[in-house]
Amino acid sequence: MNRISSYHRPATLDEAIVLLARTDVTTTVLAGGTAVNTTDLPANTEVVDLQAAVAAGISRDGDRVGFGAMTRLQDLIDHDDTPPLLTALAKREGPNTLRNVSTVGGTVAEGDPESELLAGLLVHEALVTVADSSGSRDLALEDLLADFSVLDRAVVTTVTVAIGGATAAERTGRTPADTSIVAAAGRIVATGLRIALTGVAATPVLVSVDSVSSLDPPADFRGTSEYRRQLAEVLVRRVADQLGGSA
Numbered sequence: 001m002n003r004i005s006s007y008h009r010p011a012t013l014d015e016a017i018v019l020l021a022r023t024d025v026t027t028t029v030l031a032g033g034t035a036v037n038t039t040d041l042p043a044n045t046e047v048v049d050l051q052a053a054v055a056a057g058i059s060r061d062g063d064r065v066g067f068g069a070m071t072r073l074q075d076l077i078d079h080d081d082t083p084p085l086l087t088a089l090a091k092r093e094g095p096n097t098l099r100n101v102s103t104v105g106g107t108v109a110e111g112d113p114e115s116e117l118l119a120g121l122l123v124h125e126a127l128v129t130v131a132d133s134s135g136s137r138d139l140a141l142e143d144l145l146a147d148f149s150v151l152d153r154a155v156v157t158t159v160t161v162a163i164g165g166a167t168a169a170e171r172t173g174r175t176p177a178d179t180s181i182v183a184a185a186g187r188i189v190a191t192g193l194r195i196a197l198t199g200v201a202a203t204p205v206l207v208s209v210d211s212v213s214s215l216d217p218p219a220d221f222r223g224t225s226e227y228r229r230q231l232a233e234v235l236v237r238r239v240a241d242q243l244g245g246s247a
């Protein structure tokens with residue numbers, strides 16, 4: 001049972017940042033709420049709802065596409081400028097009831113290790129704009145996933161991705177509709193092949209063909225560490241074969 005002491009709906013990003021910057025209260029950002037509403041929050045948490053403060057929307061700028069952090073996953077799927085790999089992988093993020101609520105910013109901030117959309121964002125060279133009381137800065141998604149402390153008292157405002165480049169994805173799950181045990185996404189970029197995996201670490205991660213055999217995936221009831229590592233090797237090889245290169 002969540003014990004929320006206050007609910008704030010700031011009208012601007014600046015107001016949201018002021019609310020989050022307070023050190024005498026515990027706050028949490030609320031976007032779509034699909035994770036927040038199912039998490040046990042600390043007692044007396046104050047919720048800062050971003051729906052009026054942070055933009056939704058998708059826009060193309062040259063060779064990149066930007067997603068406002070409050071863009072719902074179903075809107076990402078439905079938009080013509082969304083790269084096809086991201087459209088396909090966003091459909092894996094739960095049923096459409098959840099996708100109509102979940103946001104791009106919430107997906108990034110949650111860092112779910114099984115998120116195939118995050119793997120897709122990694123191979124599309126995602127940059128995450130983070131704003132806090134010291135200003136706004138762009139971070140590579142892989143850096144944010146490696147250190148979530150940058151989101152302490154901060155707000156994700158935008159996620160931009162590079163477009164173009166052939167892509168491929170492979171996955172293994174217990175059934176076709178189930179969350180994948182391990183999934184791989186790949187994309188051809190100027191320097192070669194960019195590949196990301198889910199289900200092998202605390203968050204989705206970028207890998208190379210050579211580094212996969214040294215992964216140490218966490219085990220659970222769906223697969224031991226060894227099984228997951230073997231799946232990773234097979235799926236990365238399949239993606240690399242489809243794209244005709246080595247990661």
Ligand SMILES: Cc1cc2nc3c(=O)[nH]c(=O)nc-3n(C[C@H](O)[C@H](O)[C@H](O)COP(=O)(O)OP(=O)(O)OC[C@H]3O[C@@H](n4cnc5c(N)ncnc54)[C@H](O)[C@@H]3O)c2cc1C
Pocket residue numbers: 028029030031032033034035036037038050054069070092093094098101102103104105106107109110111112114115116151154155156157179
């Ligand atoms: C039944 C169920 C199934 C799920 N399946 C999946 C799945 O398959 N794949 C998957 O990846 N996730 C899954 N999730 C987790 C969650 O739904 C997703 O990560 C979702 O995309 C989160 O988006 P949201 O907008 O609802 O975030 P919220 O629940 O509002 O927030 C999630 C976290 O991100 C923070 N946050 C949100 N927006 C921002 C922002 N703009 N800036 C800074 N911090 C922010 C919040 O404070 C919170 O810590 C599932 C959850 C449920 C309940």
